[in-house]
Amino acid sequence: MLDEIKSQLCNNNCSQNGICDKGNCVCDDGFIGDDCSLLRTSPPVGLTIPYGGKCGTRSRNCERTLLNGRFESTEVWCKLVYFEVVNNEKQSSLSPMIEKAEYKSFSTVSCPLPTSSDRRRKRSISDKTADGYDISLSNDGTNFGDESTILIYDDECYSCNVTSVSCTLLSSCSLTTVETSGVSSDSVVTTDSTVKTSTANKPTNLLTTTTTTQRHSSPSETTIKTVEPTEDSNGTVFVYCCHFCVISKGLNY
Structure with a gap:
């Protein structure tokens, strides 16, 4: 009988700010907490992220x-x-x-x-x-x-x-900036590749130069280098790219 009575008791008798329901406080409006002792207007404290x-x-x-x-x-x-x-x-x-x-x-x-x-x-x-x-x-x-x-x-x-x-x-940051001034918006950027096209199907608007951007040790420094496409004995045109190459879509590769 005594244990049953104790089970119905609530912490601090709900601070007179709520009712006890099977050992749990049901707080009146405006009060919170396991014993209804805190005003709801009081914000949480001691926060950490x-x-x-x-x-x-x-x-x-x-x-x-x-x-x-x-x-x-x-x-x-x-x-x-x-x-x-x-x-x-x-x-x-x-x-x-x-x-x-x-x-x-x-x-x-x-x-x-x-x-x-x-x-x-x-x-x-x-x-x-x-x-x-x-x-x-x-x-x-x-x-x-x-x-x-x-x-x-x-x-x-x-x-x-x-x-x-x-x-x-951080010095280990992998983000770099590559200059593309003077390069039209319809250009394509490729990396460490060789582009080739047969002269038999060579379009009339094939460019004779390719702009190549080489990155130096400083991420803010770039140099622009112009190279000529090379043609082998079979009439195949090769353009060799080092690191970053900007190649006109006119090559139709």
Whole structure:
């Protein structure tokens, strides 16, 4: 009999802010928590983002992020303030987005993030090295707590610091820029290949030169070199390409 009575008791008697139902508090409107002791207007506190708030686009899709803390309500809202990192300066949007969080457990929720294509549409400055969101949470959709930052960047090319919101270019970055000035938009780029065409079917608009771009040790340096196609004894025209070649579609290869 005593055990049965105890099973009906609730923690702290629901703080007089709810009713006890088989050992669980059913809180009155405006109160949350296992003992109904917290106001719903009180936001979640003590939040952390996994991986130190970093999201590398080479290893993760960065479409959602987990937030760890203590969540007294199953209904949680995320406020997202988008920002870009341009020349290691943080430039924030003035229009925050509010999204419903996905409740995982009393210690974890998940907030949605715009997809990478959405972020590309937001991009307006070419010198951007990273972007991200300042995220705060609310139990009522109105009163939000302290912000936590997630920084989104290409982890193959940059090393970023969430605290200072800054990034450093890595020497191992494989991205390079190849100059194509003076090359028409209907040209085709090939790599490390030999292009050949028979003179029997050679079109009348066959170009006599091919522009070849050679990359040097510095990714910002390129040289433009013009070479002549060669023809063997069988009348076959060969164009040899080194690294990157820009070849006119007029060759019909």
